[in-house]
Amino acid sequence: MRYVYDVIIIGAGPAGCAAARTLANAGFSVGLFDKAIFPRDKTCGDALIPDAHQALKKLDLMERVTKISCPAKGMRLIGFDGSNVLIRANSACVPRLKLDALLLDSAMEAGSEFLPGHEFVGIPDEDESNYRIEFHTSANFISAQAHWILLATGADAVPIERAGLLLRAECRSFAARQYVRNERVAKDFNELAFVFDHSAKGGYGWIFPGPDAIFNIGIGFFGSAHKYCNPRRSFERFIAKLPLAQDLMRDGKIISPLKGAPLRTGLSGTRFARGGLLGIGECIGSTFPLTGEGIGKAMETGILAAESIMTQYDLGRAAVAQAYTRSINALQPKFEVYRKAEFLFNWPFLTSQLVRHAARSEYTRRKVEGMFNETDDPRFLLTLSGWMRILFANR
Numbered sequence: 001m002r003y004v005y006d007v008i009i010i011g012a013g014p015a016g017c018a019a020a021r022t023l024a025n026a027g028f029s030v031g032l033f034d035k036a037i038f039p040r041d042k043t044c045g046d047a048l049i050p051d052a053h054q055a056l057k058k059l060d061l062m063e064r065v066t067k068i069s070c071p072a073k074g075m076r077l078i079g080f081d082g083s084n085v086l087i088r089a090n091s092a093c094v095p096r097l098k099l100d101a102l103l104l105d106s107a108m109e110a111g112s113e114f115l116p117g118h119e120f121v122g123i124p125d126e127d128e129s130n131y132r133i134e135f136h137t138s139a140n141f142i143s144a145q146a147h148w149i150l151l152a153t154g155a156d157a158v159p160i161e162r163a164g165l166l167l168r169a170e171c172r173s174f175a176a177r178q179y180v181r182n183e184r185v186a187k188d189f190n191e192l193a194f195v196f197d198h199s200a201k202g203g204y205g206w207i208f209p210g211p212d213a214i215f216n217i218g219i220g221f222f223g224s225a226h227k228y229c230n231p232r233r234s235f236e237r238f239i240a241k242l243p244l245a246q247d248l249m250r251d252g253k254i255i256s257p258l259k260g261a262p263l264r265t266g267l268s269g270t271r272f273a274r275g276g277l278l279g280i281g282e283c284i285g286s287t288f289p290l291t292g293e294g295i296g297k298a299m300e301t302g303i304l305a306a307e308s309i310m311t312q313y314d315l316g317r318a319a320v321a322q323a324y325t326r327s328i329n330a331l332q333p334k335f336e337v338y339r340k341a342e343f344l345f346n347w348p349f350l351t352s353q354l355v356r357h358a359a360r361s362e363y364t365r366r367k368v369e370g371m372f373n374e375t376d377d378p379r380f381l382l383t384l385s386g387w388m389r390i391l392f393a394n395r
């Protein structure tokens, strides 16, 4: 069998599937390869924030995802001192096992050919018109050929290096989660809770209610904190301390072990493009610093790469790479602010003030909502004048 396509996409997570669906809908022949056998479970908090809703709408999948997800009233931010505020923004929780299966189906129904159990091992030959890509299966090695490659392999440095896009192997963040079923608590709790607490110093803990009364509980560490954190011990302390978590655990049933994974955040540490090879999703660090949310931006970068190929196709690889790099660079300022704003994890006083003032003042709450909804510039978090307005806003 010959594996020849216009585009080969390596990795069938949200980034790869969003790109595959977009390109196949536009008439490109797409080979979508993944080392895993699907459905596969990606360790994640499973939260869909506004940018994920936007991307799903663009893919015409919002309605289908809503049917399998647990929509939330909003995001409840809980400060170090217990103060809290509900942020109104499109938010939901859907297990990745189900979400990724749906995204994969949608890529295949658009015409992409899916090849599971194929691990990308390298690009032995490349010239002006084609790449030869090598995959390892359980039985042997196979070669595939395409004019374009989209690398969508997530946080793992190995495939990024094999593709020649890696600049820095180390990831900047780490997070871990566990699933717990509790029908009693699920009856009246439908908010995504983000908890800032000393047990999760250098990051935050979360409790997200998902479908079938199953809660995703987890803890994440950002920047240098991920180097010295002990996720298991911090998770245990987080559970022991937070009243909501205690309530959940009291008569809840743990249905998965605590599982962790690194996060590649901040649009740094990798090149975005090399000739006709474009990196999309978490492999180029498209997961947000500060929040660790990345499903939405993974899909968005997949769509941007597909659109760059579709619109610049006649102008050749250099034009596509330039268009794509420009569109990713346009996201950079926000990522930069989020990266710098990670200092908040180490300033409990400021974080609590922000939450407390957001609860009291409409101006401050709107600023925070605007940040999550991507309708407001988040730079207010980094300036003295921004903080003065937040802390002294009257309404």
Ligand SMILES: Cc1cc2nc3c(=O)[nH]c(=O)nc-3n(C[C@H](O)[C@H](O)[C@H](O)COP(=O)(O)OP(=O)(O)OC[C@H]3O[C@@H](n4cnc5c(N)ncnc54)[C@H](O)[C@@H]3O)c2cc1C
Pocket (backbone or CB within 6 Å): 010, 011, 012, 013, 014, 015, 016, 033, 034, 035, 036, 042, 043, 044, 045, 046, 047, 048, 049, 052, 118, 119, 120, 121, 152, 153, 154, 155, 156, 159, 174, 175, 176, 177, 218, 259, 260, 261, 262, 263, 280, 281, 282, 283, 286, 287, 292, 293, 294, 295, 296, 298
């Ligand atoms: C604990 C935790 C909690 C998180 N919580 C949230 C959250 O609540 N909300 C949110 O938006 N984001 C969250 N994230 C981030 C989110 O998981 C990622 O941003 C998102 O999965 C990135 O999507 P992707 O498609 O780029 O990569 P992935 O989803 O990682 O998909 C990569 C795919 O590539 C395949 N692959 C890897 N290597 C190879 C290879 N060599 N050959 C072939 N295939 C390969 C993998 O099997 C996989 O299917 C969390 C992350 C962690 C670790």
